[in-house]
Amino acid sequence: MSYYSNIQKAIDFIEINLQEDIKLEEIAKASGYSIPHFYRVFAPLVGCSVKEYVRKRKLSNAAYDLATSKRSITDIAFDYGYGSHEAFTRTFKLTYGKSPSSFRKVNGEPWLYEKVNLLSNNKKDGVVILKPEIICKDERLLLGIARKVNQGENLKFNLLSNIKNKFMEMSEEIKNRVNIELHYAAYDYDVQDISKDENEINYIYFYGIEVSECSNIPLGMVMRVIPKAKYAVFHYDTMNNTLNGESLSQPVYDYIDGIWLPSSGFELSETSDYEVINQAESLIDYYISIK
Template identity: 70%
Template sequence: MSYYINLQKSINYIESNLKNNIELEQISKVAGYSLPHFYRVFSAIVGCPVKEYVRKRRLSNAMFDIVTSKKSITEIAFEYGFESHEAFTRSFKLAYGAPPSRFRKAQVEPALYEKINLLSKNNEDGVIILKPEIICKDEILLLGIARKINQSENIKFSLLSKV
């Protein structure tokens, strides 16, 4: 259970410093772990690397500001630690599939990446309670090669990728 408490301290630190320069060494110190151990534990429990979590939270908060405020997109980009408008737009487009200006014009309800609260995910026994949900995605086009394989043949699956 102490892993959850220590990681929650680091998440709280990240949340309170999203608009500041966040040093990963400082985050690991807040949790009380060495940097390599912190990377492993954070990824295992949170489900993504710490840098990705910070980036997602910054972009999520920036998305909220873009939709709800009158600040310029460049101002918001610098506010959340991006070095340029272009770097912010690239990262934003990669995360949300469209540039920030399109979200501002559309005034859509943003789908935010929420702060993780590890302590609320646990019951009294320290077991993570999973809440599965069904998500409908748009169709995708898959491409493959049809090939008949005889079950009696001893084919290594690693060779199939070379076909």
């Protein structure tokens, strides 16, 4: 077997035992190498020492738990092998710039250090496999319009553009906007439609803007809450047709679903994906909900 396969066995062992006090000897044994041999080859392949890798993975999971649960900081600290609240706080602050309690109070949206997969290909059929940012994104409160769309009719009559234009006509009524330059779009599919031919698929298309609060919903609009969740984030430059800086030869979702996802090691979660559109800068951020 290659070095990649054997070091991946060690990485898999770390992941299974992430809440344990893992010894270097045990990790090296999982790879089949002696400790000196393992220590020498791990960092060049992974990009950091084994000790640093374990620390990053533990802190990343701890940050996710802090952001998404109400469990006590002490319980989370003990789960990831920290002997005391104080030791966990010191280490966490060095990485995230604030204490766990402060991080939780400000509704942190941590960038996450995910498990390394050495066996994923850098290319598939000659196409580069991108590495998106992985983030725990906070809840968003949106206000906009939602319409049922048939994909065949959309392709024929450009329905999505009509919905966007309708929203722009109505948007002056919206109060408490968070950022007037950013618009949000989301697609909700009927599971029974997924097996149909593309032109027969129906979905609910939402287009709107983020608000800080919503006490009065303007006539014809709907409120939508995007829950806090883990997302892979792709940045699309519409002017240059690049995704995360790489030239794109196919539609964005075709690349994400057909190229990136099967090679990523992630699975899609039940939370809806969404897009954040900055028309002034010709940028669209695609938030793909993962687990």
